Amino acid sequence: LVAGAGAGGSSAGVAGSVVVDVPTDNTTATLDGTTTASGAVAVAATDTTNITSVAGQISVGGDAGVGVGVDVEAISKTTTAQISPTANVTTTALSGGDVTVDATSSENVLSIAAGIAVGGTAAVAVNATVSVYNITTDAYIGDGGTATAGQHAVVDADGTVRVAADESLNFSLIAGNVSVGGTAGIGVAAVVPVLTKDTNAEIGTYAQVT
Secondary structure (H helix, E strand, O other), X not given: OEEEEEEEEOOEEEEEEEEEEOOEEEEEEEEOOEEEEOOOEEEEEEEEEEEEEEEEEEEEEOOXXXXXXXXXXXXXXXXXXXXXXXXXXXXXXXXXXXXXXXXXXXXXXXXXXXXXXXXXXXXXXXXXXXXXXXXXXXXXXXXXOOOOOOOEOEEEOOOOEEEEEEEEEEEEEEEEEEEEEOOEEEEEEEEEEEEXXXXXXXXXXXXXXX
């Protein structure tokens, strides 16, 4: 995502650019019912997000140059892999009869807000990048909160059982500007990350796993 602006004026040049990106991703893999397998059983949910976003501006004025660039990224993601509370899973292989439940989420984000303001008398440049992340990654073998038959998952594996949740976030947030004025040059740059992550791997209290 790229937003750019340029302005020039004999008296004043004013330019602004804004990028607002609000993606919402929900990825779910669920195993329910009765499953009998002579090999491995795998339940996997994977979500990979790649974002590159740039907001920039150039403003030139004979007297004043004013530039504003803002990049806002609000990412909401839920990735879930589950064996449901009503599932019954059996593997019968002599070897390799594993049961795996894997939820994997990853994000690679580059956010840039940058600009140049030039004015014969005064120049003002304001650039900011604001990133808000709400990321939930869950892997579980479920139960319905009761030991009653049919209300909790039953897993009978001839191999191993794995329940794993993995979340990785790589982000680079860059805000900067150059402000040049004959009398005054004012530049303001800010980076504001707000991060909420919830990663869980769980076998339910009443789930029956052997």
